[in-house]
Amino acid sequence: MRTLRRQRSPRRDRQPKRHSPLKALLLSAGMGFVLVAGIGVIGDRISRAHNAVRASTPAPSATTLTGPAGVPSPTGPLTVPSPGRRETRALLAALREIDPALDRRRSIGRALNSCRDLMSGMDRARVTARVRLRFDDTAPIGARQADRILTAIEDTFCSS
Template structure:
């Protein structure tokens, strides 16, 4: 009697399939093309973004934008000129004597608005209250301190 043995699969005996060198070359070339095209698209986007930023940034030799030449008056009266460095330093030093928390760059714009209020003929008590509201936050500003701030602004910044 014959015993039946399981037959061996012919696949087990075979070596793994190898791709032809031509296929490998074509696959590598295709992947390289996709990679280079992707880099080119990303580079174009970066270049466009750079050109947009460059076009919107003023050149170093350009003068300051018009908004820094002074604070326009909403009532049509004379504009308060933007202070030079000497006046700005004097204002910040005077504010630092009142409270060191008041001596920052935002205080210059707030002081210019206060000068504008004074120049428009607004009542001094109303201007003092507006100074208190403008400068309160970084430092505790009450009515007395607001009066001291307004006096410092008048002495250093407001045109005579």
């Protein structure tokens, strides 16, 4: 019996092509340059878009305040109080007398917001209710305590 022998392909016996290390280095450097250039172009476009948005958006004014509900007050913009260390210590001492749990740095921002409400011409009863809501998570605040807190805020932060 005769066996059939398969012929081998000439490519099968050939060794794979090897690239020189210089070619690999140049290829890697080229790909790296293309990648960095692409990132630079994308970053530049993002930066230009960001600058365009910033230029078209009006800057918020930290020194003025409008009336209730964003309506400009008839007397013009209000100045936001900027308490110093003395006023801050006086407020924290007054809050500590009302309830020791209120003696926190977080109370300063809440007091400033309450002062802004007062300066905007908001009704005192409404401001007192808002003070109660603002300070209630720190300590349980009643209506009487909220009124005392508002008086302390008026005496320290809103005195000018």
